[in-house]
């Protein structure tokens with residue numbers, strides 16, 4: 001089955017459900033490992049002239065929010081007695097998740113259908129859409 005599982009995590013309800021499934025899948029397979037990745041990107045504000053400079057404080061707030069997300073998921077896994085590696089990577093989420101899977105040789109990506117943002121009229125968020133579209137390994141999308 002799958003032995004090097006990657007879960008994509010943004011702190012959302014769907015991402016937490018995806019993580020639960022990832023843990024289940026890991027426990028089903030002797031020797032399987034679980035990695036959890038949270039992609040963090042600096043914000044960019046587009047104005048008529050191009051990209052506006054972002055105040056340092058805003059960048060810092062984004063970074064701290066990402067760290068908090070990582071710490072939260074780490075403590076949740078620890079409390080559940082789940083051995084997993086949690087990593088924060090910098091970059092656009094879908095690209096970062098796919099790069100991570102390529103580099104680490106994961107054999108499945110588990111991802112929520114929706115995340116924190118987004119428009120309800122679409123079934124998939126842009127991150128899950130792009131990951132499904134471009135992944136070269138199986139992707140499990142959890143609703």
Ligand code: ATP
Nearest residue numbers: 008009015039112114115116117118125126127128
């Ligand atoms: P959109 O971001 O397009 O406005 P959305 O937030 O509702 O829509 P997505 O961002 O595609 O939906 O989220 C779907 C899933 O992708 C999440 O449940 C999570 O598993 C994963 N994901 C989203 N953002 C990140 C991120 N920054 N790092 C890691 N995984 C992420």
Ligand code: MG
Nearest residue numbers: 115116117125
């Ligand atoms: Mg999103």
Ligand code: MG
Nearest residue numbers: 117118126127
């Ligand atoms: Mg988004």
